[in-house]
Amino acid sequence: MLVAAAVCPSPPLLVPDVATGAAPELDAARAACADAVGLLAAARPDRLYVVGPADEGAHGGYPAGATGSFAGFGVDLSVRLGAESPQDQAQARTQGEDDRPLPLSLTVGAWLLARAGWADAPIEGLGVAASTAADVCAGTGRELAASAERVALLVLGDGSACRTVKAPGYLDERAAGFDAEAARALGTADVTALLALDAGLAAELKAAGRASWQVLAGAAEGAGLDGRLLFEDAPYGVGYFVAAWS
DSSP states (O other), X not given: OEEEEEEEOOOGGGSXXXXXXXXXXXXXXXXXXXXXXXXXXXXXXXXXXXXXEEOGGGOEEEOTTOEEEOGGGTOOOEEESSOOOHHHHHHHHHHTOTTOOOOXXXXXXXXXXXXXXXXXXXXXXXXXXXXXXXXXXXHHHHHHHTTSSSEEEEEXXXXXXXXXXXXXXXXXXXXXXXXXXXXXXXXXXXHHHHHTSOHHHHHHTTOTTHHHHHHHHHHHTTTOOOEEEEEEEOGGGOOEEEEEEO
8 A cells, every 4th residue: 555655756857966067056956856856755655656757668577786877967976766675686587677777767766766875665666657657656555555555656747848938848838838737736646637647748848757657646546645835936948746644
């Protein structure tokens, strides 16, 4: 059963080594992410799943000990998804995934957990392809929630990338409304509203978080969790939200 969730954005700029001189611009987002991850630990989960968007070829599960890197951003920094036990190593060899690098969103998630010193529950990662339909996302979430008595999720993903003319997707007048509804749903743990987010519109607005948010919605069905929005902004024309569900 899902007992807690933290929703965080997934830009590499959250990592100060990547952001360099621009690092202070996201200090408030980093602080909110730290608060949300701290609330996960307070829920005393038996298992934590880190869920985030992934390219089509990188979707699927990632075991504890999987690594990701920020080398593509000119930074010699690698992170590991939790601690790796001998059992994790054996499982990874069986699945043939021991050499598969984490998708960028899960790499950011692993950095957030390492920054928090996470050692509160075993970890697994899940990359979700952007094209995944809402009902499939919800079904995946239900499976995660049913996998242990007390499950927590760290959910990574951004809102629209079309809030300004300098945004990665340029300005789209629909972006502000999409982000406002997403922020409201995330801040109130509105499962129905999250599942109603339009996948086609999300793709047009380059809202990478849609699929992982809908995994969260499926996991939270019937859990009776309350939500709090800890951060909402659109620096660089991209919607970033931090929320905590418990």
